[in-house]
Amino acid sequence: MYNKRFIIPGLVIFVLFVTFPLWFNAFSTASPVPKPELPPGGEKECVAPASEMRDRHMVLLNEWRDGVLRDGERDVITVGGKQYRKGLQMACMQCHTSKEKFCDTCHDYTSVNPFCWDCHLTPEEAALKKETH
Amino acid sequence: MKYAFSFLAVIALILIAWLGSQIPGMPYLFGIALPYLAMMIFLGGFVYRVVQWGKSPVPFSIQTTCGQGKSLDFIKHDRLEAPDTTAEVVARMFLEIVTFRSLFRNTKSELHDGPKITYESSKWLWLFAIIFHYSFLMVVIRHMRLFLDPAPFWIAWLEFGDGLFQVGAPTWYMTDIGLLAGCVLLFSRRLITRHVRFISLVNDYFPLVLIFAIAATGILMRYFLRTEIDIVNIKQLAVGLVTFSPVIGTEIGAIFYIHLFLVCVLLAYFPFSKLMHFAGVFMSPTRNMKNNTRAARHMNPWNPKIIPHSYGGYEDEFREFMVESGIPVEKELPPKKDEEKDEE
Structure with a gap:
């Protein structure tokens, strides 16, 4: 083989790059499989079945946002006899009270960074604000 | 006909994965066995091809130059086009690999009234190639969020930049569109430009159709066919694959197996196809040799060893x-x- 001193290091770098996930995971501590906290209040019903929420909650939230902010569709959602106003803080976070224990578990695991919290406050932050005012 | 065949082949592959993954037990084949097999073929084949190339002697110093080589002091030397030192070769190679400099000179000849022939650089190929390759690179890097546990912070940065326009939910990525558009543009270039169409073969069309199908199934899975696409489940499988302890939790939608199967086919096909230009761009003697034939003698490595024999000795x-x-x-x-x- 000619030019061994270039080709062999090149191949080694290539193989290391391709197998990077193997080395990365071997030297890092595996995070536990996420277990989002069920509503502490014990609510059993959501606006849609759990499987559908798991697959499409981001689509639903986006539709709600567009509806409320752009078209003024502030409908009231009735879940199991209880009424909620359309919105992340007003509906979802009423039952799923903790962002850290619910939203973040899966989002952190899969590196999903939704921009909900650019504007919204987590329940804890909202409580803090109320205290200061 | 040649492009129709590529479409048929990809459709057949999609059907195999779609129907196959519905048979009980087969998700283990499509989700675990085939990815390992494809990865082994990819790595083994890639290294084999590069070693075979490394064994081929280069009889002549055959750099392609398109500028003034190093000469007398008062003649201006074009350092990038006719590199004379290793540093200049490295600079030339770097720009070739990162910016596809040679495609910038994709000359197009036209016959005008007169008759007069003109040559001008047609930048379309360069533009399409840049869109396609960088989108593909970004897509591959972004996928690392599913393989690395915990996902490193810089992946979040890349995702943020890629989804900067914050269109829809989940956010649309620029590179998703770029990859699809790149495939379509490169494919239509092969169809529309007559002389390129004439020399295009099945193995030119097939990878483009395959990569288009991979991007399309990925986009469908992320934005449209989300049923049974639980990202936590998929990440568990992906991390399991790279830690050699794969598990398939609950059922995953067929679109995932179609996407994964097409990627496996691409990986296995890679070392035996034109896609090896990935390694070839580094190993092309027309680019990685110095243009110093007047200063240094290039020995043909397959020359027989001839001991000097003077007349006196004779x-x-x-x-x-x-x-x-x-x-x-x-x-x-x-x-x-x-x-x-x-x-x-």
Whole structure:
């Protein structure tokens, strides 16, 4: 083989790059499989079945946002006899009270960074604000 | 016909994965066995091809130059186009690999009235290639969020930049569109430009259709066919694959297996196809050699070893026979005393 001193290091770098996930995971501590906290209040019903929420909650939230902010569709959602106003803080976070224990578990695991919290406050932050005012 | 065949082949692959993954137990084949097999073929084949190339001698110094080579001091040397030192070669290679400099000179000749022929650089190929390759690179890096546990922070940065326009939910990525558009543009270039169409083969069309199908299934899975696409489940499988402990939790939608199967086919096909230009761009002697043929002698590695043989040495070897047959010699035979004695 000619030019061994270039080709062999090149191949080694290539193989290391391709197998990077193997080395990365071997030297890092595996995070536990996420277990989002069920509503502490014990609510059993959501606006849609759990499987559908798991697959499409981001689509639903986006539709709600567009509806409320752009078209003024502030409908009231009735879940199991209880009424909620359309919105992340007003509906979802009423039952799923903790962002850290619910939203973040899966989002952190899969590196999903939704921009909900650019504007919204987590329940804890909202409580803090109320205290200061 | 050639492009129709590529479409048929990809459709057949999609059907295999779609129907196959519905059979109980088969998700283990499509989700675990085939990815491992494809990865082994990819790595093994890739290294094999590069080693085979490394074994091929380069008989001549065959750089392609398109500028003034190093000459007398008052002649301006074009350092990038006719590199003379290793540093200049590295600079040239770097720009070639990162910015596809050679495609920038994709010359197009046109015949005008006169008749007059003109040559101009057609930048379309360069533009399409840049869109396609960088989108593909970004897509591959972004996928690492599913393989690395915990996902490193820089992946979040890349995702943020890629989804900067914050369109829809989940956010649309620019590179998703770029990859699809790149495939379509490169494919239509092959169809529309007549002389490129003439030389295009199935193995030119097939990878484009395959990569288009991979991007399309990925986009469908992320934005449209989300049923049974639980990202946590998929990440568990992906991390399991790279830690050699794969598990398939609950059921995953067929679109995932179609996407994964097409990627496996691409990986397995890679080392035996034109896609090896990934390694080839580094190993092309027309780019990675120095243009210094006047300063340094390039030895052909397959030349036989010939030991220098001067005329003096030649005469020393054959003097007796030369004298015998009357050929003039520069140095006469030494007088032989014992011969004279015998005659007496």
